[in-house]
Amino acid sequence: MAALSSSPVAPCCVKGAVAAIRAMERTRTLRSSVWQMGCCPVEHLRCGGQVGVTAVTKRRGVVACAAAAASSTTDVPTVADTKLSFIKSYRKPIPSIYSNVIQELLVQQHLMRYNSTYVYDPIFALGFVTVYDQLMDGYPNDEDRDAIFKAYISALNEDPEQYRKDSKKLEEWAAAQSGSGIADFAGKDGEVEAALKDIAERAAGKEKFHYSRFFAIGLFRLLECAKASDPAVLETLSKALNVSKRSVDRxxxxxxxxxxKLAQGKELIKEYVDREKKKKAERDAAAANKSSAESVAKTEGSKPE
Structure with a gap:
């Protein structure tokens, strides 16, 4: 944080400014260039080089400065924003056995998505798609399952079609590779090879690469598609991509x-689906019987005495 102005109001206002920033739930630290107060009179506080709101009180003035500074940075949605976006995109009720997992995943991925080092990459996408498809296997309605996926990714301000498209490309590419040859992308040309080279370059720099569990699962899926069961292949691929083999193993x-656990959970899900189908059949039968009884009663009532 940059040093505050030498104005006598600065020391007593720091606490208020910090509270304002926390209240806005920002996930990134405000840059000092937009936080710094100018040397203008106490009645006007400057944020990021622009005159801000007139200070009614010293504390309120710095709070206004912090708010103006925050609005001048790139807005980062809060977890609540992301969850609300998902709910607005998919309005149908989701069975609790699925809903709880989806909400937890969404919170975790929100934190990954808005990490300052995050850049979308196809291996990460493949990892998430793999997890999602396994978690949602057995969902009562295929169309709803796809709609939930689209709402989920869209809530993170990313493209669900890109996730699916890139995942399919990687799987097809890996299936065409020899077991050990999957790590030899550096010396080859092609769309997938270029994407892998880009990941390796960013991972080496550590600045625009955010390693996550989804990335590790994406690597695992690549090896599955390539039928590469030798642990040495994973080590070679991790090294080629400049990621920690130890982290991947963990x-x-x-x-x-x-x-x-999913294998056990699927049994519970199957029981749940069967139970819901039975309940629906019972409700439909009860509704049909009620309708039939009402029809008979109406017919009987219309007969002349």
């Missing part, structure tokens, strides 16, 4: 445990 262990 996250894949978590993923394998998740798959085991």
């Amino acid at each position: 996250d894949l262990d978590v993923y394998r445990n998740l798959l085991s």
